[in-house]
Amino acid sequence: MTCSFVSFLSASMALAESKPNLSHLQVSELVKRLFDLTPSQIHPLPSYDDQNFRLVVSEDNEYVLKVMNSEDSQNPTLLELQSHAMTFLHKKGLPAQTVLPTTSGQVMSLEDIDCGFGVQKYLVRLLTYLPGTTIAKVPCSPQILYEAGKMAAKMDTVLQEMEHPQLHVLQREKFIWSLSNIPLLEPYLHVMDGDPVQQVVKSVIQLYKTCVQPKLGSFRKCINHGDFNDHNILVQPDDSTGYKISGILDFGDMSSGYYVFELAIAIMYMMMENPTPLDVARDVLAGWESVIPLNEAERDALYLLVLCRFCQSLVVARHTVMQHPENKDYLMITTKAGISHLCRLWELGKEVVERRWFQNAAQYPGKEWPNVLQAQEV
Numbered sequence: 001m002t003c004s005f006v007s008f009l010s011a012s013m014a015l016a017e018s019k020p021n022l023s024h025l026q027v028s029e030l031v032k033r034l035f036d037l038t039p040s041q042i043h044p045l046p047s048y049d050d051q052n053f054r055l056v057v058s059e060d061n062e063y064v065l066k067v068m069n070s071e072d073s074q075n076p077t078l079l080e081l082q083s084h085a086m087t088f089l090h091k092k093g094l095p096a097q098t099v100l101p102t103t104s105g106q107v108m109s110l111e112d113i114d115c116g117f118g119v120q121k122y123l124v125r126l127l128t129y130l131p132g133t134t135i136a137k138v139p140c141s142p143q144i145l146y147e148a149g150k151m152a153a154k155m156d157t158v159l160q161e162m163e164h165p166q167l168h169v170l171q172r173e174k175f176i177w178s179l180s181n182i183p184l185l186e187p188y189l190h191v192m193d194g195d196p197v198q199q200v201v202k203s204v205i206q207l208y209k210t211c212v213q214p215k216l217g218s219f220r221k222c223i224n225h226g227d228f229n230d231h232n233i234l235v236q237p238d239d240s241t242g243y244k245i246s247g248i249l250d251f252g253d254m255s256s257g258y259y260v261f262e263l264a265i266a267i268m269y270m271m272m273e274n275p276t277p278l279d280v281a282r283d284v285l286a287g288w289e290s291v292i293p294l295n296e297a298e299r300d301a302l303y304l305l306v307l308c309r310f311c312q313s314l315v316v317a318r319h320t321v322m323q324h325p326e327n328k329d330y331l332m333i334t335t336k337a338g339i340s341h342l343c344r345l346w347e348l349g350k351e352v353v354e355r356r357w358f359q360n361a362a363q364y365p366g367k368e369w370p371n372v373l374q375a376q377e378v
């Protein structure tokens, strides 16, 4: 899940008290009781709002145990839909994790656990462990970016076929991370008082209202994963093409949206740590368009939507620093690159950036990749 969403919404409840903090002993007891498993190793995995573990049961039998923070644990329907989406993607041949039911056949279990600040209720799930390493850990070549764009587009086309009686829950109308909700950032802009970047953020929001919001009706709707970032995508070496995507993780930010939102989110995160960030969109876009070419309105909004995602990330991080100053160092480091990319894109302006993104995509060096890849569809 995108870092700090819980803390953003629940200033009244300290993050430290919502985030689970199970000991390894508690994990062993829990997985024995719920899944009848006895892991030989328990390794913590990173998480900002929840608690995740890699459980090694035997050499080729590994799982991810996810313990959801107590705030989000109050919404089991959303979690059930996320698990449903993962299973659906997996069935359709995409590399998503699947859920292992408890011994009584449930896809998740609401557990009373005391993590040191009184008994609270936490939703617990066990997922498959996928092979590979996060994209964040490998040098991001044009080929990987192409693959990421292609996978994001495929994922969204497949999610469009998904059926579920509670799909309306994905509307998430006031969801701060939805690119439909950029104006919701306005009440929080004071977190940037005194920072010259505040003016850029204000201008981006204004442009969103005048140029993007009236055009939403021209964008094609779909269900967005919503957090296609470099820690949520796993890759594995692949002999013929370099790397292939071996995992799409973390459906915590899934919501109803538009295809172009997913693309903008993917481009923004792939730019973040890239040494030549202005070329990232060319590669991601080429991969994306090998599956679903953008229509004119979507293409015209892409630049601003990428800027909007940078703004969301920046405002939420700054807000979180104010609520939880103990995380300041971590959050300030992660926002630094974002600020620099936001300002650079803003200063260059839409026309110049689009020329670089779109013209270069048209003369794309990897145009032969689609044929190579078609032969080995996931």
Ligand SMILES: Nc1ncnc2c1ncn2[C@@H]1O[C@H](COP(=O)(O)OP(=O)(O)O)[C@@H](O)[C@H]1O
Binding pocket: 001, 002, 045, 046, 047, 048, 049, 050, 051, 052, 064, 097, 128, 129, 130, 131, 132, 134, 231, 232, 234, 247, 249, 250, 252
């Ligand atoms: N199946 C898996 N295979 C490999 N690494 C994983 C797997 N699941 C989780 N991880 C690692 O744990 C991290 C957090 O998992 P994720 O599902 O994204 O949780 P969160 O919602 O807390 O971000 C990932 O960024 C990745 O590094």
Ligand SMILES: [Mg+2]
Binding pocket: 001, 002, 231, 232, 249, 250
């Ligand atoms: Mg994640």
